[in-house]
Amino acid sequence: ISNVVNWNQLYISFWITTTAILLSVASFFLRDQFFLWSKRIILYGLSGPHLKLLDIFYFRRLDALTDEEKAEIQKERERRKRNRFRKAFLKVQMKKEERAKE
Numbered sequence: 001i002s003n004v005v006n007w008n009q010l011y012i013s014f015w016i017t018t019t020a021i022l023l024s025v026a027s028f029f030l031r032d033q034f035f036l037w038s039k040r041i042i043l044y045g046l047s048g049p050h051l052k053l054l055d056i057f058y059f060r061r062l063d064a065l066t067d068e069e070k071a072e073i074q075k076e077r078e079r080r081k082r083n084r085f086r087k088a089f090l091k092v093q094m095k096k097e098e099r100a101k102e
Contacts, residue, residue, distance in 0.1 A: 007013045
């Protein structure tokens, strides 16, 4: 999800944004009952009561951790993020060097 939000996955981000804009324009002009019901179904599907399961199985597990464990998890996430960035940077640098050799 963070790759889409940060536009690291350009094509997916583009199509999500384009779809959202088109749906917002369509919702402005189309005001019939079918469209209203479809909006309700989509909204309940995205933010409905099933998210309570997410609270139970994910966030309560995080609440049970101590501050030290939370800090350790955060450090591990940051380390993984730095490693991904380094790998991507090295890959781009190697491609530039290969182009310069040609």
